Amino acid sequence: MSTATRLYLSNDTSSRAAGAGVLADAWSEHPEVQLIRVSSRGAFFLEPMVERESPAGRVAWFNVTAQDLPRILSGTDGTPVRSIPFLVQQTRFTFANFGETEPLALDEYQARGGLSGLETALRIGPEAIIEELRVSQLRGRGGAAFPVWNKWKVAQQARADRKYVVANADEGDAGTYCDRMILEGDPFRLLEGMLICARAIGAGQGYVYCRQEYPAAAKTLRAAIQKADEAELLELDGEPFPIEVVEGAGSYVCGEETALLESLEGKRGVVRARPPYPAQSGLYGRPTIVSNVLTFATIPNILSRGGAWHAALGTEQSRGTMALQLGGRVKHPGLVEVPFGLSLHQILEQFGGGMAPGSRFKAVQVGGPLGSLFPASQMDIPICYDAFAKAGAVLGHGGIVVYDHETDMVDLARHFMAFTADESCGKCTPCRIGSVRGREILERIQAGSGTIEDLALLHDLGDTMKIASLCALGGRASYPVLTAIEHFPAEFRAKLRV
Amino acid sequence: MTPQLSEILAQVVERPPNILKALLALQERLGHVPTEAVSDIAHALGVPAAQVAGVLSYYPDLRLTGSGRHLIRVCMGESCYANGCGRLLRELQDRLRVDVGETAAGGKFTLDTMSCAGNCAVSPTVTIDRDLYGRLLPSQLDTLLERYK
Numbered sequence: 001m002s003t004a005t006r007l008y009l010s011n012d013t014s015s016r017a018a019g020a021g022v023l024a025d026a027w028s029e030h031p032e033v034q035l036i037r038v039s040s041r042g043a044f045f046l047e048p049m050v051e052r053e054s055p056a057g058r059v060a061w062f063n064v065t066a067q068d069l070p071r072i073l074s075g076t077d078g079t080p081v082r083s084i085p086f087l088v089q090q091t092r093f094t095f096a097n098f099g100e101t102e103p104l105a106l107d108e109y110q111a112r113g114g115l116s117g118l119e120t121a122l123r124i125g126p127e128a129i130i131e132e133l134r135v136s137q138l139r140g141r142g143g144a145a146f147p148v149w150n151k152w153k154v155a156q157q158a159r160a161d162r163k164y165v166v167a168n169a170d171e172g173d174a175g176t177y178c179d180r181m182i183l184e185g186d187p188f189r190l191l192e193g194m195l196i197c198a199r200a201i202g203a204g205q206g207y208v209y210c211r212q213e214y215p216a217a218a219k220t221l222r223a224a225i226q227k228a229d230e231a232e233l234l235e236l237d238g239e240p241f242p243i244e245v246v247e248g249a250g251s252y253v254c255g256e257e258t259a260l261l262e263s264l265e266g267k268r269g270v271v272r273a274r275p276p277y278p279a280q281s282g283l284y285g286r287p288t289i290v291s292n293v294l295t296f297a298t299i300p301n302i303l304s305r306g307g308a309w310h311a312a313l314g315t316e317q318s319r320g321t322m323a324l325q326l327g328g329r330v331k332h333p334g335l336v337e338v339p340f341g342l343s344l345h346q347i348l349e350q351f352g353g354g355m356a357p358g359s360r361f362k363a364v365q366v367g368g369p370l371g372s373l374f375p376a377s378q379m380d381i382p383i384c385y386d387a388f389a390k391a392g393a394v395l396g397h398g399g400i401v402v403y404d405h406e407t408d409m410v411d412l413a414r415h416f417m418a419f420t421a422d423e424s425c426g427k428c429t430p431c432r433i434g435s436v437r438g439r440e441i442l443e444r445i446q447a448g449s450g451t452i453e454d455l456a457l458l459h460d461l462g463d464t465m466k467i468a469s470l471c472a473l474g475g476r477a478s479y480p481v482l483t484a485i486e487h488f489p490a491e492f493r494a495k496l497r498v
Numbered sequence: 499m500t501p502q503l504s505e506i507l508a509q510v511v512e513r514p515p516n517i518l519k520a521l522l523a524l525q526e527r528l529g530h531v532p533t534e535a536v537s538d539i540a541h542a543l544g545v546p547a548a549q550v551a552g553v554l555s556y557y558p559d560l561r562l563t564g565s566g567r568h569l570i571r572v573c574m575g576e577s578c579y580a581n582g583c584g585r586l587l588r589e590l591q592d593r594l595r596v597d598v599g600e601t602a603a604g605g606k607f608t609l610d611t612m613s614c615a616g617n618c619a620v621s622p623t624v625t626i627d628r629d630l631y632g633r634l635l636p637s638q639l640d641t642l643l644e645r646y647k
Contacts, residue, residue: 014617017617327618
């Protein structure tokens with residue numbers, strides 16, 4: 001085996017879907033190959049991508065098939081990873097390890113600075129941890145963008161016999177996959193973030209609520225928890241801090257924090273009215289911090305580098321970096337971590353590489369299935385919370401999906417409303433009934449029997465759902481539909497009965 | 499209660515009772531959750547039967563009937579939508595002669611949809627059992643289905 005060449009190949013679910021699994025099968029017994037299964041760099045358009053070491057750093061081969069092995073072994077035609085524009089233009093902090101390390105190698109995680117945030121946290125204590133987060137101006141990355149320090153402060157000050165830390169790994173927004181990448185690719189970063197939180201608020205138990213659609217993520221995470229436990233990391237102040245992975249059962253609303261807690265308790269995943277907020281009264285009525293996976297994974301760097309370091313990145317109201325996830329008809333779909341503030345146009349051109357071959361741009365949706373659509377004329381909008389709020393849009397969890405000229409906007413609008421009708425938990429009448437009526441109206445328009453009044457009705461319906469729904473599903477369901485009508489009115493009018 | 503059910507329930511009941519976990523564990527063993535078992539499950543958990551029925555009817559992944567030997571799910575997420583998941587779904591419906599949620603004659607495949615597989619950068623996506631396929635073209639479906647016996 002000493003003559004075998006070490007080849008790095010991602011074991012991420014999407015890498016395997018792109019063909020990494022086929023390569024691994026073909027090469028696993030090859031005497032000249034020592035295969036190292038790492039996390040993915042997130043440049044999925046280049047995958048399967050195979051890398052090997054060189055004196056000048058890693059060298060990569062793109063869109064590899066098993067027949068490419070001879071040229072990889074002879075070192076022919078490789079591209080230095082440092083010269084891949086999609087990657088070198090990024091600012092990777094939370095995703096710095098991706099493509100470099102084996103997900104379950106705790107020693108590699110530590111060698112690259114892992115656990116130093118936790119060390120700081122253990123040294124400085126709860127008050128100072130929360131102060132660092134306040135200085136950092138970190139806002140939750142799951143969609144609601146609430147200041148993290150504020151939430152932690154509430155939970156810290158709450159008096160209770162037990163407190164909980166819950167990682168929301170129910171990444172249900174279509175078009176998003178950065179949480180899945182973290183769970184599969186750098187699970188110790190999530191665990192470190194959860195431990196820091198537990199230390200700050202005084203929690204004795206952690207849960208990761210992982211969606212059923214992510215079996216590889218749950219498996220990797222369970223293995224990481226076991227390794228962390230063996231390394232005696234799951235302990236705080238001499239008390240155990242066990243972390244359990246609980247799998248969901250296919251409900252989108254369970255990504256909403258209160259529905260998630262209901263589901264974690266084994267009940268129907270129905271939204272609770274807030275207040276009380278989970279930080280005051282969450283899981284089993286105890287103070288609970290529920291944060292998204294990406295949020296927890298951002299925290300170790302803040303503790304090790306300092307809150308001021310984080311606050312120096314990004315824009316006035318949006319500090320730090322954001323993990324944007326490109327999908328749809330863009331030429332270069334993949335993960336982009338950059339400081340807040342770049343324009344949507346820059347993201348799609350500089351990183352997305354423009355449109356996929358044969359496609360012409362029609363619209364882009366930011367923020368998952370409840371996110372607004374943007375036409376070509378609105379591409380200057382900066383990627384940050386304030387600019388999106390001003391435009392009545394949301395950044396959500398950072399999903400960006402590009403639609404091309406073949407997209408039928410009426411059908412897309414129906415698709416959005418059908419999603420809400422399917423996924424509504426049923427608690428709020430405007431969402432439960434309104435989404436079904438909305439879908440029916442759009443089906444009517446699609447069938448050619450809609451009228452101009454139907455368009456007005458969709459607006460009314462959207463307003464009612466917005467003001468009278470407890471959570472963002474009802475509150476935002478109309479946005480993609482109404483922005484489709486706003487920006488592509490001719491397509492809707494052409495289908496109306498005259 | 500059948501001895502099999504009571505044996506499984508004895509293994510899956512936790513304190514405090516967690517209905518969803520118990521139902522998922524039961525489904526893992528039986529392939530589905532039989533409706534006639536609701537009252538036994540409720541009894542074992544010490545909760546009202548209505549609560550068990552409520553949880554059972556709420557979650558899309560809890561099945562009341564068994565599925566085919568293989569479960570095909572077409573991702574309907576937005577990236578898959580932009581990349582033609584509709585064509586894949588229609589093609590599968592035609593080939594298997596089933597609608598969404600149905601099991602094909604012979605019991606080999608059940609066809610279903612999912613809202614997002616998190617494979618958006620390598621879409622469109624179809625999962626078969628625990629395997630996931632990306633960048634799928636309708637023309638590749640025949641070869642793909644042949645792999646499953």
